[in-house]
Amino acid sequence: xxxxxxxxxxxxxxxxxxxxxxxxxxxxxxxxxxxxxxxxxxxxxxxxxxxxxxxxxxxxxxxxxxxxxxxxxxxxxxxxxxxxxxxxxxxxxxxxxxxxxxxxxxxxxxxxxxxxxxxxxxxxxxxxxxxxxxxxxxxxxxxxxxxxxxxxxxxx
Amino acid sequence: xxxxxxxxxxxxxxxxxxxxxxxxxxxxxxxxxxxxxxxxxxxxxxxxxxxxxxxxxxxxxxxxxxxxxxxxxxxxxxxxxxxxxxxxxxxxxxxxxxxxxxxxxxxxxxxxxxxxxxxxxxxxxxxxxxxxxxxxxxxxxxxxxxxxxxxxxxxx
DNA sequence: GTTAGTTACATGCAAATGCATATAATCGGC
DNA sequence: GCCGATTATATGCATTTGCATGTAACTAAC
Numbered sequence: 001x002x003x004x005x006x007x008x009x010x011x012x013x014x015x016x017x018x019x020x021x022x023x024x025x026x027x028x029x030x031x032x033x034x035x036x037x038x039x040x041x042x043x044x045x046x047x048x049x050x051x052x053x054x055x056x057x058x059x060x061x062x063x064x065x066x067x068x069x070x071x072x073x074x075x076x077x078x079x080x081x082x083x084x085x086x087x088x089x090x091x092x093x094x095x096x097x098x099x100x101x102x103x104x105x106x107x108x109x110x111x112x113x114x115x116x117x118x119x120x121x122x123x124x125x126x127x128x129x130x131x132x133x134x135x136x137x138x139x140x141x142x143x144x145x146x147x148x149x150x151x152x153x154x155x156x
Numbered sequence: 157x158x159x160x161x162x163x164x165x166x167x168x169x170x171x172x173x174x175x176x177x178x179x180x181x182x183x184x185x186x187x188x189x190x191x192x193x194x195x196x197x198x199x200x201x202x203x204x205x206x207x208x209x210x211x212x213x214x215x216x217x218x219x220x221x222x223x224x225x226x227x228x229x230x231x232x233x234x235x236x237x238x239x240x241x242x243x244x245x246x247x248x249x250x251x252x253x254x255x256x257x258x259x260x261x262x263x264x265x266x267x268x269x270x271x272x273x274x275x276x277x278x279x280x281x282x283x284x285x286x287x288x289x290x291x292x293x294x295x296x297x298x299x300x301x302x303x304x305x306x307x308x309x310x311x312x
Numbered sequence: 313g314t315t316a317g318t319t320a321c322a323t324g325c326a327a328a329t330g331c332a333t334a335t336a337a338t339c340g341g342c
Numbered sequence: 343g344c345c346g347a348t349t350a351t352a353t354g355c356a357t358t359t360g361c362a363t364g365t366a367a368c369t370a371a372c
Contacts, residue, residue: 232320233323236322256319
């Protein structure tokens with residue numbers, strides 16, 4: 001509802017705009033992911049594995065597998081086995097939940113935390129370079145706010 | 157450079173903002189991808205296959221495999237075989253390029269075009285629903301503009 | 313025109329993924 | 343406390359993916 005547009009914009013225009021915005025968002029995601037993947041950083045852990053290490057590094061509480069699943073775009077079995085591999089490699093530890101024997105609580109091991117920090121420093125710098133090269137601070141703030149709204153769950 | 161912030165913001169704050177914006181963007185991408193994947197639309201083609209059909213539907217000219225690769229987040233061999241499957245299923249056709257015998261030009265077959273349109277209608281509506289539920293028209297325009305800037309290639 | 317280098321795409325093979333399903337634990341009536 | 347329903351995670355198996363490499367075609371320098 002801008003001042004220059006009629007209050008009741010045709011639903012088709014609105015829908016088209018929404019699709020264009022989503023397409024541009026996907027394109028940006030793909031472009032940047034490719035750029036980050038091209039950095040010489042992923043010999044020890046893949047980007048997906050790093051994603052898990054990073055997610056675990058953010059929370060002091062041990063995380064459930066299903067909780068991790070909300071942050072990682074991967075099926076539950078795939079995540080389960082990705083974690084298996086991280087545990088085998090000594091980067092992540094499974095510990096039992098006393099109140100729920102089904103749950104497998106996950107934490108970073110000291111080794112895992114070190115590795116996450118080491119890669120995170122370099123990757124973070126790379127992300128900052130790419131983002132600040134394209135957008136001003138104001139724009140970054142705006143982008144964060146808009147995308148944050150998008151990831152809010154909602155009824156339908 | 158807002159009125160309230162010093163002109164020379166510390167590099168760390170700037171970098172942190174950039175990383176937050178990227179993280180929010182990835183989270184939005186993951187949330188929406190999951191929501192779209194959950195729609196009952198992907199029995200005939202997977203989302204990745206649809207992505208290829210959609211990309212082909214947008215250009216009248218036959219596309220090269222490598223050109224497709226720029227739009228799809230997939231390795232070259234994986235894309236090559238994904239296209240193989242679409243060709244086998246009669247949705248995509250390979251035609252030779254007279255000026256370059258290496259290139260495999262790709263087009264939608266009539267069947268492929270029909271399928272893309274049929275799924276595209278429903279998926280597009282779903283995308284519109286999710287996006288307009290979260291953002292106003294102004295915000296959608298803004299998001300498109302910001303993410304468009306992000307996908308511009310740039311030197312480093 | 314030959315040859316080295318590059319580009320476009322394909323293929324062998326091991327690893328990762330998703331789907332369906334299994335297993336095990338918790339929850340909610342009764 | 344018992345039993346069906348649900349939740350949390352794991353596993354079997356076919357498919358898909360990526361990495362390394364192969365093959366064929368184009369390009370450019372000589």
